[in-house]
Amino acid sequence: MGAGGEPLLELSGVRAAYDGITVLHGVDLAVDAGRVVALLGPNGAGKTTTLKVAAGVHPPSGGRLLLGGRDVAGARAGDLARAGVCLIPEGRGVFPNLSVRDNLWMMTFTGRTRAEIEDTAYTRFPVLADRRAQPAGTLSGGEQQMLALARGLTTEPAVLLLDELSMGLAPLVVADLYERVADIAREGVAVLVVEQFATAVLKIADHAAVLVRGRVPWQGHPDSSLHAELSSYYLGSAP
Numbered sequence: 001m002g003a004g005g006e007p008l009l010e011l012s013g014v015r016a017a018y019d020g021i022t023v024l025h026g027v028d029l030a031v032d033a034g035r036v037v038a039l040l041g042p043n044g045a046g047k048t049t050t051l052k053v054a055a056g057v058h059p060p061s062g063g064r065l066l067l068g069g070r071d072v073a074g075a076r077a078g079d080l081a082r083a084g085v086c087l088i089p090e091g092r093g094v095f096p097n098l099s100v101r102d103n104l105w106m107m108t109f110t111g112r113t114r115a116e117i118e119d120t121a122y123t124r125f126p127v128l129a130d131r132r133a134q135p136a137g138t139l140s141g142g143e144q145q146m147l148a149l150a151r152g153l154t155t156e157p158a159v160l161l162l163d164e165l166s167m168g169l170a171p172l173v174v175a176d177l178y179e180r181v182a183d184i185a186r187e188g189v190a191v192l193v194v195e196q197f198a199t200a201v202l203k204i205a206d207h208a209a210v211l212v213r214g215r216v217p218w219q220g221h222p223d224s225s226l227h228a229e230l231s232s233y234y235l236g237s238a239p
């Protein structure tokens with residue numbers, strides 16, 4: 001991937017299980033600073049589990065998780081968060097009954113002031129400024145994702161893990177969100193994006209990996225051949 005630099009985030013032979021049932025059977029993935037990697041695959045493939053392992057939310061049962069070249073497998077979520085790993089979970093991760101402003105103010109634990117946090121969020125996502133007093137649960141789906149991203153970015157992450165950013169959103173909204181994600185990557189963040197449907201994220205992805213039943217049968221540059229690969233994997237006709 002990057003010209004000689006070592007990846008910021010690397011999963012090597014990662015295995016994971018729930019209640020003794022293995023769902024990741026040796027996943028290899030690497031994300032460089034400033035790059036967007038798309039992890040694609042059908043329902044139940046293990047995409048969310050991969051992100052949970054990368055964020056320390058779920059322990060790997062084997063393999064290595066490297067952050068800046070250091071093996072952090074088994075480290076807790078809080079430690080990885082402090083080391084710069086930020087997971088935006090499926091389903092947006094905002095507090096629906098709290099206002100936009102209150103959702104942002106909760107991030108003062110990062111040491112930044114309320115004003116700094118609001119300024120940064122509204123500069124990146126101006127629509128949130130207009131909605132600052134509105135309960136987050138009444139924002140549109142796309143605005144809720146912007147708020148979730150704005151909250152995550154206050155931690156100044158080195159690694160951003162995004163789970164199904166596009167869920168339930170119109171294609172134009174998704175395309176706009178992914179432009180913001182591309183901006184975030186250009187600022188030097190290593191971004192790993194999970195999606196079931198590939199179209200929007202592949203426009204900004206530098207690298208793509210396909211995950212099927214806990215294995216990565218294909219990864220490479222997201223060129224046009226990937227679409228054919230994907231449809232065969234999704235339909236289950238590929239090995």
Ligand SMILES: Nc1ncnc2c1ncn2[C@@H]1O[C@H](COP(=O)(O)OP(=O)(O)OP(=O)(O)O)[C@@H](O)[C@H]1O
Nearest residue numbers: 018019023041042043044045046047048049050196
């Ligand atoms: N907490 C859990 N307990 C037991 N099994 C789980 C748990 N979470 C996930 N699984 C199982 O692990 C497998 C992978 O799930 P995962 O959520 O990682 O898939 P996914 O690729 O994110 O799917 P989707 O596209 O539907 O979000 C599935 O078979 C799922 O049922």
Ligand SMILES: [Mg+2]
Nearest residue numbers: 047048049090
């Ligand atoms: Mg999932």
